[in-house]
Amino acid sequence: MASSTLALRGCTSTSLLGASQCSQKSTVQPFVALPTSSSRIASIEGLVSKRSASRFSMAVATERQVYSTTKSDEIFKAAKELLPGGVNSPVRAFKSVGGQPIVFDRVKGSHSWDVDGNEYVDYVGSWGPAIIGHADDEVIAALTEQLQKGTSFGAPCALENVLAQMVIDAVPSVEMVRFVNSGTEACMGMLRLARAFTDREKVLKFEGCYHGHADSFLVQAGSGVATLGLPDSPGVPKAATAATLVAQYNDLESVREIFRQHKGEIAAVVLEPVVGNSGFIIPDKEFLEGLRELTKEDGALLVFDEVMTGFRIAYGGAQEHFGITPDLTTMGKVIGGGLPVGAYGGRREIMEMVAPAGPMYQAGTLSGNPLAMISGIKTLERLQRPGSYEQLDRITGRLINGLLDAAREAGHDICGGHISGMFGFFFCKGPVNNFQDAKKSDTAKFAKFHRGMLERGHYFAPSQYEAGFTSLAHTEADVDATIAAAKDLFKSL
Numbered sequence: 001m002a003s004s005t006l007a008l009r010g011c012t013s014t015s016l017l018g019a020s021q022c023s024q025k026s027t028v029q030p031f032v033a034l035p036t037s038s039s040r041i042a043s044i045e046g047l048v049s050k051r052s053a054s055r056f057s058m059a060v061a062t063e064r065q066v067y068s069t070t071k072s073d074e075i076f077k078a079a080k081e082l083l084p085g086g087v088n089s090p091v092r093a094f095k096s097v098g099g100q101p102i103v104f105d106r107v108k109g110s111h112s113w114d115v116d117g118n119e120y121v122d123y124v125g126s127w128g129p130a131i132i133g134h135a136d137d138e139v140i141a142a143l144t145e146q147l148q149k150g151t152s153f154g155a156p157c158a159l160e161n162v163l164a165q166m167v168i169d170a171v172p173s174v175e176m177v178r179f180v181n182s183g184t185e186a187c188m189g190m191l192r193l194a195r196a197f198t199d200r201e202k203v204l205k206f207e208g209c210y211h212g213h214a215d216s217f218l219v220q221a222g223s224g225v226a227t228l229g230l231p232d233s234p235g236v237p238k239a240a241t242a243a244t245l246v247a248q249y250n251d252l253e254s255v256r257e258i259f260r261q262h263k264g265e266i267a268a269v270v271l272e273p274v275v276g277n278s279g280f281i282i283p284d285k286e287f288l289e290g291l292r293e294l295t296k297e298d299g300a301l302l303v304f305d306e307v308m309t310g311f312r313i314a315y316g317g318a319q320e321h322f323g324i325t326p327d328l329t330t331m332g333k334v335i336g337g338g339l340p341v342g343a344y345g346g347r348r349e350i351m352e353m354v355a356p357a358g359p360m361y362q363a364g365t366l367s368g369n370p371l372a373m374i375s376g377i378k379t380l381e382r383l384q385r386p387g388s389y390e391q392l393d394r395i396t397g398r399l400i401n402g403l404l405d406a407a408r409e410a411g412h413d414i415c416g417g418h419i420s421g422m423f424g425f426f427f428c429k430g431p432v433n434n435f436q437d438a439k440k441s442d443t444a445k446f447a448k449f450h451r452g453m454l455e456r457g458h459y460f461a462p463s464q465y466e467a468g469f470t471s472l473a474h475t476e477a478d479v480d481a482t483i484a485a486a487k488d489l490f491k492s493l
C-alpha cells in the first residue's frame with residue numbers, strides 16, 4: 001500500500017487543527033479498524049463530543065480523508081535520493097514487511113507520532129533503549145541541565161564514574177567497564193579483548209544471533225549443524241570471518257562438536273543470552289550451563305551479548321535472570337537511555353588488558369560523553385525503583401497472552417512468550433528454539449499483521465525476526481487496545 005489512509009482516535013484533522021494538535025495523552029482506546037479502500041469513514045469518537053457528532057459527521061468524515069501517510073511517503077521518497085535505501089539502518093526501511101515506512105515526528109511515553117499526525121502505541125521503543133518510556137521527563141530535565149555545561153569533553157568526567165559504578169553494581173560479571181558509543185563498537189572491543197586475553201583467534205557464535213555489523217560477526221551460517229563462517233556481506237574479507245565458527249542455538253551438541261574440532265583454539269563463545277535478533281527465543285537453562293562448563297574446561301571465554309537484554313529482562317540482565325555468570329558482557333541500548341552508548345565489561349584481570357591499563361588498543365572521541373552518561377544514569381535510577389521489573393513483566397505478559405489467545409481463537413498457528421519487557425511471537429506451531437525453527441514462521445502473514453496493526457495505531461517491529469519491547473510507560477489501556485485491534489485483525493488474516 002503506497003499511501004494508507006488512516007483514522008486514529010485522539011487525533012484531529014490536520015486541516016482543522018494541524019497535525020501537531022494530536023492528543024499527547026496516553027488515553028489509547030481500541031482504534032477504529034478501517035477498511036482501506038471502500039469506506040474510509042471512521043468513528044468520530046474522540047474528535048467531537050457524542051452530542052455534536054451527528055451534526056458534524058459528514059464534515060468530519062470528509063475531513064478524515066486527510067488522515068494518511070502522505071507526508072511520510074513524500075519524505076521517504078526524498079530520503080531515498082539522499083540516503084542508501086532512504087534510511088540509516090536497514091530494518092527501518094520495512095523491506096521484510098513491505099509498504100512504506102512511517103516517518104516519525106515525535107515520541108513520548110509509550111506512544112509515537114508520525115509526520116502525518118497519526119498516533120501509535122509503540123512496541124519498538126527505539127529498538128530497546130526506551131525502557132522507561134520515550135522522552136521521560138526526568139531524563140529530559142537532566143539532559144537539559146547537562147546541555148548547559150557542554151555535550152562532550154573528550155576528557156574524564158565524574159558522570160562516567162557514576163554510570164560505571166551502577167553497571168558494576170548491577171551486572172554480576174562486570175568488575176570494570178569501558179564505555180563506547182554503540183552495541184557494535186562494544187562487540188568489536190569485546191572480541192579484540194577476548195582474543196588478546198586468550199591469545200587465541202577463533203570465535204564461536206550462533207546462527208541467528210546478531211552482534212553488530214563488525215566484519216567478524218557478519219557470518220552466514222551454513223546448513224550443517226556447525227559450519228565454518230562465510231562472509232554474509234560483500235566487502236567482508238574471507239579472512240575476517242575465517243576464524244568465526246557457527247553453532248546452533250539451544251543445541252549443546254553442536255557446540256561440543258566444534259570444541260572437539262578446535263580444541264584450545266577458541267577465544268570466546270559469544271551469544272545473545274535471550275535471542276532477540278531471530279525473533280524472541282528463550283534459551284534452555286541447561287544450554288547456558290553447558291556453555292559455561294565447556295568454555296571453562298577449554299580455557300575459552302564465555303561472552304553474553306546483553307546489548308538487548310542488559311537492564312531489560314532483569315536489572316542485572318540475563319546473567320542475573322538465569323544465574324549464570326559469563327567472563328565478559330557487552331551492553332548498549334538501555335544503558336544510554338536513548339543516547340548512543342555501548343559498553344563492554346568483565347573480570348578485572350581481563351579488563352586490565354584494555355589500553356591504557358594494558359596493551360589492547362581501543363579508543364573513542366565521544367566515548368563516555370556527559371550527555372550520554374547522564375541519560376544512562378537517570379534511566380537506571382528509574383529502573384532501580386521497587387517494582388519496575390514486576391511491572392514490565394505484568395504488562396508484557398498481559399500483552400503477549402492476549403495476542404496469542406486472540407490469534408488462536410481466530411484459528412492461527414502461533415507461539416510466543418516474554419521475559420520481563422521483551423517479547424515475541426511466531427506464526428507457526430512452534431516450539432521455536434533456534435533460527436531454523438524461526439524460519440518456519442509464516443512471514444507473509446506477519447507482514448499483513450504488521451501493516452494491519454500499523455493502520456490501527458499499533459507499531460510493532462517491521463520484521464518477524466525482531467523482538468518486541470514494552471516500557472514502564474505502557475499501560476493496561478495500551479495493551480488492551482492493542483489486543484482488541486489484533487483480535488479484529490486476526491479475523492481477516
Ligand SMILES: Cc1ncc(COP(=O)(O)O)c(C=O)c1O
Pocket residue numbers: 127182183184185187210211212213272276277305306307308332333342
Ligand atoms: C544483541 C545485539 N548486539 C549488538 C547489537 C548492535 O548494537 P548497535 O545497533 O547499537 O550497534 C545489537 C543491535 O540491535 C544487538 O541486538
